[in-house]
Amino acid sequence: MPDQPLLDVRDLRVSFRTRRGSVTVVDGLSFSVAPGEILGVVGESGSGKSVSMLAVLRLLTSPNVTVEGEVLFRGRDLLTLPDREMRAVRGREIAMVFQDPMTALTPVYTVGWQIAEQIRAHEKVSRKEAHARAVGLLSDVGIPDAASRANAYPHEFSGGMRQRAVIAMALSCGPALLIADEPTTALDVTVQAQILDLMRELNAEGSAVVLITHDMGVISQIADRVLVMYGGRAAEEGPRRAVFHGPRHPYTWGLLDSVPRVGGARLRRLPTIAGMPVAPGDLPEGCAFAPRCRLRHEQCAERPELRDFGGSAHRDACWLPDDDRAALRLTARAAATDVPDLEREATP
């Protein structure tokens, strides 16, 4: 059985034309998603994670945008598809859910109507049947009293309920891939857990999920594989355990270190990554992270590509020597927190 990825993005490049010239937001990004897998895409604001997913679905409609590269979905390059075929892909084979549920639905139509609209856009069913399916979908995602809620307007739903409804709508045609752009960021923590549970259920039923977030905690709970982005490029990519327990890229170290941990060494100050996230217009020639990296050296003036070592699925884009990354990490951490080892309380 060929191990063909569901989604295979190759060298994706997205640039915007602004008054000050061309700004590259996604710079040569390549990654893939296997069927039924959950890929967590993590990075700071401005890392290009949202824009790259919008480009995959060709939702960047501004005339000032240029998208280059290849986006192979089930073997077809989405970027070259004619509009009509692309519309058939959107909502039916690939669905997308966005960050802010409060503004995601059209305010003048009922929720049931909007779900039915999507169904009827892709399948030849009657209005009654589409409405019945909409009700069923709402109850599947855990909305109580779905039959009457389907006739309610979006503003009558709470944030968490609205996000569930949006997810229900996205899944109405049984897409093979769901892209979720920060689906829980606008919601409070308890609701967040429920939404993640929902996603796990959906994944169990066969949908692949691309989950975009800046929250490492969310990734650690749900992702099968992780893609770390920085400056519009891939920094590291691999299975979740590998990335969390053996991160290879200095940026990933910084991300993981800055998450406070219960039961770890007590720190006097929370480690941060020095400097500011690189602005899309100021990408350096070489490694995007080099200006903020404590371990940079002359090699870093040349841009590193994603490489794996020894055929494992865990890749990173860094010039540091392959073998002893863990030790290098400790060195960098010590230098970063700038605290002599003596002052740390020994962990029990």
Next chain:
Amino acid sequence: MLQFIVKRFASALLVMFAISVLVFLIFFATPGVDPAARIAGRNADPATLAQVRHSFGLDRPMPVRYLLMMRHLLIDRDLESFVNRGSRVIPQIVQATPVTLSLVVGAALIWMTAGIIMGTAAAALRGRAADPLIMLVGVVGVSLPAYWLGEVVNLITQKQLHGSVFSWVPPPGYVGLDHPGQWALHLLFPWLTLALLYAGIYARLLRGEVVGALNEDYVRTARAKGLSERRILIRHALRCSLIPIVSLFGLDFGALVGGAALLTEVVFGLPGIGKLTFDALQNLDLPVIMGTVLYAAFFVVLANALVDILYARLDPRARHA
């Protein structure tokens, strides 16, 4: 909902009352002005002046004067014009109403159709050459003085090109609905003139709203659903943009029916409410002015109230406010 309607109408009545007081004060209480001379008109003789003073109780205190006038106007309904002796105000108004209605309804149909099409087209084609061109038409429509445009239209259709292209254009005036063909023909150019101004306003406004709507999150969701651009434009963006448009239309329509189209009526010789008001103002025929102004205010206030109620129907978010 019912409570809302009742409150709205109560407030509307209050405003009407305030307007009647305002008109009264303007004409009766402006310092240094003799009300009797105003009412009786410019060339009244002393006998008429005395009669006016007595009839309007000008020797009585102001609140009494106000009540007397209101009684004449609303209860006895025998308020008489003092310039056209003996002709009553209310029948004059009733006679003029269908003319104004004909003008305004016809123009409204034209301008809403044109404005919505132009605005939506400009929004859909934004960034391309057609967009600023359409909007240029809109700006021109808004900038031309309506009465001047009417005069120029008259000039062209009645004189310059009357012999050739526009020989079928009838002279200015109004023909009743019992001759529908002539009725429409006489109203054609007034309709177009009045509509040009408002089409410009609405096209510009709608374009702005639709472009704004197209940048909203819900449009992005609709696109991600796989809907066609046309469906998104019309069913989602336009539908949400129409809400403020409809509100504004209600207000404009109310104002026009009340006589705000007076310039167009004057220029094209249509004996509607606007012309009636204008003639009365020129002659300082106060009873007629009082009647027409209150009539106009009534429609504006009614339109305001109706628009508020309609808004709740159009925008589900407003229902629970």
Next chain:
Amino acid sequence: MGQVSTAAPELAAPEARRSPGPWRTAGADLLHNRSALAAAVVLFLVVLATLCAPLYAHHIAHTDPFQSHVSGTTVVDGKTVPVLTPSSTGLGLGVTPIGPTWDPAHYFLGADNQGRDVMARLLYGGRTSLFIGFTAALLTCALGTVVGVVAGYAGGVVDAVISRVLDVIWAFPVYLLAICLSVVLLTDGLHLGPLTVEAGSLWLPVAIIAAIYVPYIARPLRGQVLVLRNKEYIQAAVGSGAPTVRILRREVLPNVLPTAIVFVPLMTALAMLTESALSFLSVGVQPPDASWGTIIEDGLGLLYTRPAVTIAPGLLIALTTAALNVLGDGVRDALDPGARLRGGV
């Protein structure tokens, strides 16, 4: 691989670039807006031309546009012709003035029915129209801002009373109210206590137009202040005990000022159109003053014989108000980037 150092990253010192304030950004945006710039140039030329009215009248046309020249003569193509000739069309009554000669020194656009040079009158009339339009707009915007801010910020009874008053004024169809007020005030002028405005003064139309449009400005501003009042930084200022005047000056005003400024060009256009309509109806600018509206009215009797008298001022009004509208759109786009997406031409 070479040696790796663990030196602290030499972060390039972030350029201490102070971002230009909102006014400079707006100015830059406006300058980039080509249609707004074109509109501004057109406006400038029109204003310049009208300011040069005396120059034109005295030095180029050699005429006094406020004096009748019923029996005067002028030179056309070297021949001396009377300015007004007995009418040969229609009933043979009245006079036909000379038509456009396209010669700036001799009745460039022809004469009106009193033998006055139309071109010179247009320039003088332009001063009046522009003056009234602009002054009324400034007055309305200032007054409307004050009223709107007071109503929005004070709330309670003050707001209720002000809103009802605004409702009443606005319920009056705008032109009708203007005409009513004009009719009443134009005969004897306005005497409000110490304030006296003569009947023929240009300030009367200014005041009337400004008054009737106050709700047009006050209501949106009031709405904006209502939203602002609930914002955290205002509540913080109130909570910290800052005096009301200070809050209004430092927090509220800078936020509403852009909105008020955007209204100025649009309001000028509206005021000019209103003034011209009132003058056309003889209840605006009174003789001996002239404005574009009065010239249009003067030309009505000559519409079929000498249309230039009516057409020219109308075109000028249209040109000026169009430029004001485009400029107003540009100012709005520059000051409120969110509105750019909804911009016009």
